[in-house]
Amino acid sequence: MPVMHLDHVAVATPDLDAGSAPYLALGLHPEGPDEDVTSQGVRVRAFQVGETLIELLMPTRPDSPIAAYLEKRGPGLHHTAYRVADLDAEMIRLRGEGARFLNDVPTPGRAGTRVAFLHPKWGAGTLIELVEHPHAGNEI
Numbered sequence: 001m002p003v004m005h006l007d008h009v010a011v012a013t014p015d016l017d018a019g020s021a022p023y024l025a026l027g028l029h030p031e032g033p034d035e036d037v038t039s040q041g042v043r044v045r046a047f048q049v050g051e052t053l054i055e056l057l058m059p060t061r062p063d064s065p066i067a068a069y070l071e072k073r074g075p076g077l078h079h080t081a082y083r084v085a086d087l088d089a090e091m092i093r094l095r096g097e098g099a100r101f102l103n104d105v106p107t108p109g110r111a112g113t114r115v116a117f118l119h120p121k122w123g124a125g126t127l128i129e130l131v132e133h134p135h136a137g138n139e140i
């Protein structure tokens, strides 16, 4: 089995600057400019830690899942995301294992990725995301 990589750990925050303070103090630097991911209603600021990113997520509209999360639970850890080579194949495989995806088909994520989310009940209390990065032969 190939080793699976932790793509990112996402943290919900009402304010990217306030949410950045601990990571800046730790000596991390933002990866490029903030990015709006309109399909999810979030603005993302990413900090690289080894092969993994810490992604701060701020809601950009009231119906954003992050707005709902902040309302219910306040700022904090929101999800973990795992890198897969072929998201469509992985969704079919996991559905065969009884997995419950929140989206029927992959949706656009940050940095040209395609992503899919699994229900927190299936994730034993945590929201899990799968991420496919663009690669050769996969560009539109």
Ligand SMILES: C[C@@H](C(=O)O)C(=O)SCCNC(=O)CCNC(=O)[C@H](O)C(C)(C)COP(=O)(O)OP(=O)(O)OC[C@H]1O[C@@H](n2cnc3c(N)ncnc32)[C@H](O)[C@@H]1OP(=O)(O)O
Residues within 6 Å of the ligand: 010, 037, 040, 042, 044, 057, 065, 066, 068, 069, 077, 078, 079, 081, 102, 108, 109, 110, 113, 115, 117, 119, 120, 121, 125, 126, 127, 129
């Ligand atoms: C930018 C992109 C990228 O990576 O590139 C992103 O990540 S965008 C990241 C933002 N996008 C997303 O999160 C999209 C997928 N998320 C969603 O569809 C939603 O947020 C849900 C996960 C379905 C939760 O919505 P909502 O709370 O309205 O649904 P619900 O009331 O049915 O929740 C079901 C149960 O899951 C719990 N729950 C909700 N959010 C949770 C979370 N983040 N971690 C752990 N548990 C969570 C609720 O408290 C509830 O538990 P109880 O039943 O025990 O009360």
Ligand SMILES: [Co+2]
Residues within 6 Å of the ligand: 008, 010, 055, 079, 081, 129
């Ligand atoms: Co994510």
